[in-house]
Amino acid sequence: xxxxxVQLFASYAELVGSPxxxxxxxxxxxxxxxxxxxxxxxxxxxxxxxxxxxxxxVFAQHSTLVQPGDEIALIPPVAGx
Amino acid sequence: xxxxxxxxxxxxxxxxxAEVTSPACGAIALFIGTVRDTNDGRTVTGIEYTAYLAMAxxxxxxxxxxxxxxxxxxxxxxxxxxxTLDVGEISVAIVAGHAHRAPALDSVRYVIEQLKKRVPIWKxxxxxxxxxxxxxPTAPDCEVVA
Numbered sequence: 001x002x003x004x005x006v007q008l009f010a011s012y013a014e015l016v017g018s019p020x021x022x023x024x025x026x027x028x029x030x031x032x033x034x035x036x037x038x039x040x041x042x043x044x045x046x047x048x049x050x051x052x053x054x055x056x057x058v059f060a061q062h063s064t065l066v067q068p069g070d071e072i073a074l075i076p077p078v079a080g081x
Numbered sequence: 082x083x084x085x086x087x088x089x090x091x092x093x094x095x096x097x098x099a100e101v102t103s104p105a106c107g108a109i110a111l112f113i114g115t116v117r118d119t120n121d122g123r124t125v126t127g128i129e130y131t132a133y134l135a136m137a138x139x140x141x142x143x144x145x146x147x148x149x150x151x152x153x154x155x156x157x158x159x160x161x162x163x164x165t166l167d168v169g170e171i172s173v174a175i176v177a178g179h180a181h182r183a184p185a186l187d188s189v190r191y192v193i194e195q196l197k198k199r200v201p202i203w204k205x206x207x208x209x210x211x212x213x214x215x216x217x218p219t220a221p222d223c224e225v226v227a
Contacts, residue, residue, distance in 0.1 A: 009133050010203035011215040054201070057136040073133055073201075079216040080130070080137075080161060080202030081114045081173050081193060 001026070004066060006038060007073040015046040025068060031055065032062040034072070051075065083149055083157040085141035087132055087202075089164045092171040101156040101178035108182040110189045114173040116166050120216075124209040129165045130172065133201040137161075144195045148177070151191065152184040159192060161202060 002025045013019045023038050031053050038044045052075040053060050059075070066072065084100065094113055102109060116128050145157050156178040166172060173196070177188035196202075197218070204216050 007133070009201065010131055010205070011217070014215070054133070054136055057139045059199070071135075073136065075133070075201050076203060076215070077217040077219040078197070078199065078201055079204045079218055080132075080200045081197045 002068040004034070004068060004070060004072050006034070007071075009073065009076060011076045012047060012051070012074050016043045018043065025066060029066050030062065031060050031064045031066060034066050035062070047074065083142075083145040085138065085145055085159045086161075087134060087137055087141075087163050088160050089162070092160045092162055092174045094171065094174045094176070097158045097160060097174050097176045100158045101176050103156065103178065105180055106156075106178040107180045108185040109176060109178045110182070110185040112173075112175045112189045112193050113171055114193070116168050116170050116172060118168045120206060123206075125168065125206050126209050127165055127167050127207045128172070129205045129207065129213075130161075130163045131203050131205075132161075132163055134163075137201050140200045141196065144192055144199065147195070148188045148191050152177075152188045153179065155179040155184050155188045157188055157192065159196075161196070161200075163202075165207075 003022050004025050005020050005022050007020050008016055021044055054073045054075055055064055056071050118125055148157055159175045161173045175189050175192050177185045179185040205213050207213050
């Protein structure tokens, strides 16, 4: 089964205990499906229900399709400046 | 011109001013963000900044392109620091040059406000009691306003 690597940063990386997590991906999966798969994996169950997510370095909608090879990242509340 | 960079060395605001200065400029606006010694009643001894570097650079470039389009093509330069900073150090500097003051000032304001909403940079405050905490500006009890 294809997979994607989801990058984690800052507080999310700390919650999960890792900077990345590999998630199985089915054909036609959207960001929303990916989040559901991710949250069913024990280390990721601590993550919030609807985090912001970036696909290929752009903020994505939960309806965005995810393809194998996409660069996926969960974005905790940003605090630059 | 517009230029954005994340850096892991001290920010030289004077060098940024020189970058946007030209004979066509009648106004140069500068914003500097610095590390404050208190937050929410606690004594802060430093702030650790981390980023999703590739996306942060891309998002900053998009914000600068928007400002150039919205405010009559100012020249803009921005640097944001990554790493652990002491109190008083510069975390971000934004400079805009234009023939007139309004586009210069408006550009700087636009860039810092958008940065705070959209650029994937995070900060963890270090406190005098040894504790550390990630700052979440969206949390209801958070008073981060810098």
